Amino acid sequence: MQQLDQKSRSTPLEALTRDARALANGDTVLSAPEAEVARQLQICNACRYCEGFCAVFPAMTRRLEFGKADIHYLANLCHNCGACLHACQYAPPHEFAVNVPQAMAQVRVQTYVDYAWPPALGALYQRNGLTLSLALAAGLAIFLLLALALNGTLWGGDLRGNFYNVFPHNLLVGLFAPVFLFAVLALGLGVRRFWREVTPATTGAPVSGPAAAEATSDVLRLKYLDGGHGEGCHNADDEYTLARRRAHHLTFYGFMLCFAATSVATVYHYAFGWTAPYDLPSLPKLLGVAGGLSLLMGTAGLFKLNLQRHPLQGDASQKPMDRGFIALLFFASLTGLALWLARGSVALPSLLAVHLGVVMALFATLPYGKFAHGIFRSAALLRHAVEKRQPDRLGLGAD
Incomplete structure (x- = not known):
């Protein structure tokens, strides 16, 4: 003292x-x-x-x-x-x-x-609201114009419920694959630079199996959203709540289920020649519907909690970034589920164009928006799991 x-x-x-x-x-x-x-x-x-x-x-x-x-x-x-x-x-x-x-x-x-x-694009974090708006507008414009050019209409037509009668499979792959691969590359190179800087500051010891297992468990369980005592964290007042943890879980696992659905569908298409559309009870559809519903509930919960957030907690200037990312995930899941339910209707071309536009905006902004927090936090948790296994040179801590 x-x-x-x-x-x-x-x-x-x-x-x-x-x-x-x-x-x-x-x-x-x-x-x-x-x-x-x-x-x-x-x-x-x-x-x-x-x-x-x-x-x-x-x-x-x-x-x-x-x-x-x-x-x-x-x-x-x-x-x-x-x-x-x-x-x-x-x-x-x-x-x-x-x-x-x-x-x-x-x-x-x-x-x-x-x-x-690249470093020049780091400024997009500071203008995230504008970045998201432009990306969404561009994504929607691309697919609405493509639908008009390829089919001559955004409403109706003899499409027999097949998405690829609106946009051919190879066209979608050619549009989405480069954007997705760039997002992975940009995030990977960014977190690699972060890892290199913090490694000497966290003893510099190599990653061990137990450390990696602990960090993976902490990430998947969102351990530190329990307040450190299991009762939950704070949002609007002094009361403990597990609502943020649960909403994050629904969002994270919903996103992963949707990604798994796309991955399984890719294997079906290229390895077995089983082309979309898939319907229940096929594995891609089961994963996609479960993921879409989970993502819808999780993002709705996160948005509500964000509106109720205590003004002293967090940085108010980040709210546009937080809410923009939540909105993209919410509308990606909402339009995806609506597209499935309306697959046999005349609304198919319009819904598909809107859904693909939202997903394109999401992919394009992944490296320069709120999504990055999960990647950097996972790296920090891994360094923490490594560091806590090393001798404490000061001998002042509890561990």
């Missing part, structure tokens, strides 16, 4: 100035959001009240100072569950103004910008 008492004699401005000056990482000076995270973590490191809440605080106790790589690593470990904010005696309106979820959220966006590939 002596360390905390010494800090309490400094004003927040003095502490920020001191830490920003002291925490230069080589020739790289911390940005204002990074310096703010460093300032708050110095206070947290003296208090330790939240040590058992999530992965951030045990990892924090292994450090006395916080350089850029440490801050990027810890910011991506944070799941913005809000437990520390609602428990903190130094949270606003206290003069220390400790708000770890908000400070971490601001740095996470900077992380995505800094590690974006």
Whole structure:
């Protein structure tokens, strides 16, 4: 407590100035959001009240100072569950103004910008609302115009319920494959740069089997959305809730089921010559319907929770990015399910054009929107699982 008492004699401005000056990482000076995270973590490191809440605080106790790589690593470990904010005696309106979820959220966006590939496109994170709007408009325009050009109509026609009578299979592959592969490449190169920077800051030890298994389990279970005690995290007030965790699970596994449906359909088409459309009870349709319904419920839940979010929790400037990504996922699932139900109707060409336009916008913005948080957070959780298995050089932490 002596360390905390010494800090309490400094004003927040003095502490920020001191830490920003002291925490230069080589020739790289911390940005204002990074310096703010460093300032708050110095206070947290003296208090330790939240040590058992999530992965951030045990990892924090292994450090006395916080350089850029440490801050990027810890910011991506944070799941913005809000437990520390609602428990903190130094949270606003206290003069220390400790708000770890908000400070971490601001740095996470900077992380995505800094590690974006190609670097010039990192600015799309900061203009995400405009990026999503343009991508959606372009995607819709492409497929609406193609439908008119190829079929002469967006309503009716003798299509016999077959999507490929509207857009040929090879045309769709030629349009979507390059966009999807670019998204995978951009995300992969971005997270590789992040991994290289944080590895020395997290002991640099290689990944072991047990560490990989633990990190995979933490990702798949969304362990740190339980508040660190299993009762859930905070959203609108001081009450614990598991609603965010459940909505995230529905969204994540719904997305994965839809991806699995597309993957199985690809195998059917190329390996066995079984061409679409597929109907129940075929495996692609079972996976697709289950995934679509799960994604629909999950994104609706996330949007409702986002509207109810406590104003001190997270970064308000990120809400357009969050809501834009949620909306794309919601309408991708909604139009996909509507397309299946209306497959034999005259609305098929129009619904198909709209669905493909939304999916194209989703693919095009994957590397430069909210989707990136899952990739970077998974990498941070893996480094945490590796680091916690190494000796604590300071000997100050609980683990």
